[in-house]
Amino acid sequence: MSGERTRPVAGVPGVDFTVDDVRGRFPVELEIKPLSRPVDATVRVPGSKSVTNRALVVAALADGRSRILNPLFSDDSYWLMDALVRLGFGVRADREGGEVEILGLGGRVPNEDVEVFVGNAGTVARFLPPALALGPGPYRLDGVPRMRERPVGDLVDAMRELGAAVRYADGEGRFPLVVEGGGLRGGTASVEGSKSSQFLSGLLMAAPYAREGMTLEVEGELVSKPYVGITTGVMRSFGVGVEEEGGRFTVRPAAYGARDYPVEPDASGASYFMAAAAVTGGRVEIPGLGSSSPQGDLRFAEVLERMGCEVRIERDRVAVQGPRRLRGVDVDMNAFSDTMITLAAIAPFADGPTTIRDVEHTRHQETDRISAVATELARLGADVREHRNGIRIIPRETRPTSIRTYDDHRMAMGFAVTGLVAAGISIQNPACVTKTFPDFFRKLDALR
Numbered sequence: 001m002s003g004e005r006t007r008p009v010a011g012v013p014g015v016d017f018t019v020d021d022v023r024g025r026f027p028v029e030l031e032i033k034p035l036s037r038p039v040d041a042t043v044r045v046p047g048s049k050s051v052t053n054r055a056l057v058v059a060a061l062a063d064g065r066s067r068i069l070n071p072l073f074s075d076d077s078y079w080l081m082d083a084l085v086r087l088g089f090g091v092r093a094d095r096e097g098g099e100v101e102i103l104g105l106g107g108r109v110p111n112e113d114v115e116v117f118v119g120n121a122g123t124v125a126r127f128l129p130p131a132l133a134l135g136p137g138p139y140r141l142d143g144v145p146r147m148r149e150r151p152v153g154d155l156v157d158a159m160r161e162l163g164a165a166v167r168y169a170d171g172e173g174r175f176p177l178v179v180e181g182g183g184l185r186g187g188t189a190s191v192e193g194s195k196s197s198q199f200l201s202g203l204l205m206a207a208p209y210a211r212e213g214m215t216l217e218v219e220g221e222l223v224s225k226p227y228v229g230i231t232t233g234v235m236r237s238f239g240v241g242v243e244e245e246g247g248r249f250t251v252r253p254a255a256y257g258a259r260d261y262p263v264e265p266d267a268s269g270a271s272y273f274m275a276a277a278a279v280t281g282g283r284v285e286i287p288g289l290g291s292s293s294p295q296g297d298l299r300f301a302e303v304l305e306r307m308g309c310e311v312r313i314e315r316d317r318v319a320v321q322g323p324r325r326l327r328g329v330d331v332d333m334n335a336f337s338d339t340m341i342t343l344a345a346i347a348p349f350a351d352g353p354t355t356i357r358d359v360e361h362t363r364h365q366e367t368d369r370i371s372a373v374a375t376e377l378a379r380l381g382a383d384v385r386e387h388r389n390g391i392r393i394i395p396r397e398t399r400p401t402s403i404r405t406y407d408d409h410r411m412a413m414g415f416a417v418t419g420l421v422a423a424g425i426s427i428q429n430p431a432c433v434t435k436t437f438p439d440f441f442r443k444l445d446a447l448r
């Protein structure tokens with residue numbers, strides 16, 4: 001699992017392994033051998049983490065049986081499914097068949113007095129508390145040690161404004177939390193958006209079942225904006241509309257309808273393979289991801305285009321052809337910062353500096369990402385300038401390096417792409433990829 005702490009899990013019917021089992025199959029360190037020729041591949045990436053975990057929450061709140069098709073099976077979705085089982089929802093996963101069935105209870109949470117473990121999944125940590133306020137409670141939520149450092153206070157403040165009884169079981173502003181339950185009054189609340197968009201998304205998904213409906217006014221600059229569009233899109237698909245006007249989101253009392261819901265491939269996961277095409281001057285095609293995708297991380301393809309790649313985004317696929325020489329870029333990645341590490345990891349091979357701006361919020365994620373990237377790029381030989389909210393990378397010749405990943409899946413996946421072109425790269429603790437992409441190294445190996 002993502003982190004050092006484990007605890008007994010309820011187990012998800014149809015999933016016959018634990019997160020620890022999967023992690024145990026990885027070596028302590030993995031050497032990445034450079035490719036002997038440019039990449040030329042069609043890569044099927046797993047279902048989107050963000051869409052999967054929204055669909056699971058909304059399906060549990062809907063009335064009746066839903067099937068989530070092509071869901072992501074990884075630590076982050078496992079912890080959500082495990083939580084739903086503990087809470088008393090009917091969940092049946094079929095990994096081979098690529099689906100999860102959820103029996104939703106129309107806004108009711110059946111079990112009281114439940115302990116929920118969220119791992120290091122921001123989506124589980126921030127999406128469940130508002131939904132749990134609807135149940136009888138109490139619900140105690142905890143995660144790995146890093147989750148105890150990640151921000152949640154802005155969510156708790158907004159929940160309290162909406163009439164939810166929620167308290168900190170340990171330190172103020174941090175996990176673990178206790179949600180007392182008893183229903184959600186709703187009404188108007190402000191929610192701070194500058195640390196994470198997940199607070200707003202979590203509140204919106206529970207909003208239809210608040211007695212007075214909900215109006216949320218975003219305070220501060222909302223980071224990772226496209227994720228809110230993913231939230232409202234999933235809600236709309238399950239029959240509930242969100243009115244949005246100038247940073248004000250209104251949801252009227254309503255009920256989700258159960259349905260079959262297909263999950264599109266994960267755009268953040270796809271970024272590593274697009275980057276592989278870019279740095280090797282090769283070609284990669286990602287089927288199933290296309291121009292109508294709500295995933296902001298698809299904008300990474302536009303960054304590659306600015307770096308000299310030829311990019312085609314069609315209705316149901318994305319194709320990237322790498323250039324002979326990659327250009328450095330200056331880019332604001334606030335809206336799609338999960339691909340920041342992917343860009344940083346190929347920046348050493350551009351013909352000039354790359355500047356990544358406005359990503360201070362990534363300091364609160366799996367690790368302090370700006371600092372982790374700066375440290376490892378410097379160890380790799382690049383000339384790096386770290387700023388409070390960004391980073392500038394000036395390419396220099398790379399040297400063999402054992403990359404530390406700080407238990408951050410994106411550090412492991414990003415720098416594995418570096419290893420496809422630089423000699424002597426190995427990845428420490430490669431098992432951390434199980435957070436969102438357990439199969440990542442097998443897919444990377446298939447590029448050979």
Ligand SMILES: O=C(O)C1=C[C@@H](OP(=O)(O)O)[C@@H](O)[C@H](O)C1
Nearest residue numbers: 050123195196197198224227338
């Ligand atoms: O809502 C979501 O699914 C996510 C929102 C983003 O988080 P922040 O809003 O905290 O930046 C993103 O980094 C994360 O991987 C997934």
Ligand SMILES: C=C(OP(=O)(O)O)C(=O)O
Nearest residue numbers: 120121122123338365366
């Ligand atoms: C920031 C990420 O995850 P989380 O959902 O835990 O915030 C991520 O996947 O890059």
